[in-house]
Amino acid sequence: MSKEILSKFGKRVRDERVRQGLSQEELAARAGVHRTYIGMIERAEKNITLENIEKIAIALNIDVSDLLKF
Amino acid sequence: MSKEILSKFGKRVRDERVRQGLSQEELAARAGVHRTYIGMIERAEKNITLENIEKIAIALNIDVSDLLKF
DNA sequence: GTGTGACTTCTAGTCCGTT
DNA sequence: CAACGGACTAGAAGTCACA
Numbered sequence: 001m002s003k004e005i006l007s008k009f010g011k012r013v014r015d016e017r018v019r020q021g022l023s024q025e026e027l028a029a030r031a032g033v034h035r036t037y038i039g040m041i042e043r044a045e046k047n048i049t050l051e052n053i054e055k056i057a058i059a060l061n062i063d064v065s066d067l068l069k070f
Numbered sequence: 071m072s073k074e075i076l077s078k079f080g081k082r083v084r085d086e087r088v089r090q091g092l093s094q095e096e097l098a099a100r101a102g103v104h105r106t107y108i109g110m111i112e113r114a115e116k117n118i119t120l121e122n123i124e125k126i127a128i129a130l131n132i133d134v135s136d137l138l139k140f
Numbered sequence: 141g142t143g144t145g146a147c148t149t150c151t152a153g154t155c156c157g158t159t
Numbered sequence: 160c161a162a163c164g165g166a167c168t169a170g171a172a173g174t175c176a177c178a
Contacts (some may be wrong), residue, residue, distance in 0.1 A: 024160075037153060065138045095141070104172085105174095117170080
């Protein structure tokens, strides 16, 4: 199984987060997920669920659809 | 937590599947998942993960990003 | 051809730390 | 501030029999 999409998503999240000057902790707090989880997503270590994709998208102020454009 | 996004996603999948004249079984076979699983997704009973979103998107011949536009 | 309930297995996701 | 680890719990993945 190719985890290509998880890597792309992780990079996208990291890029956006950094661009907005947020720490992983801050983004986690905004999204309502655990601190370490954001790191795992950015490193493509977890297969994120749709609800959490939405949480992160909202926390980053981006459309879910846009967050999945790579 | 609102599962709104799961419902929207489910409807989107069903609409596309029907539009292409596919049965749940056919789509499941194409996507490489179980028959009943497609039904559960369409009924928003599962919080689908990104890898499976991609599988279904590919099976429907649609960009992941487009599949999440509602 | 699809919906449901009842499963079992596996991993998403949390929480505690340390480097 | 981020990576990483271990241990843990919630819930997704995946299958089946039957309506």
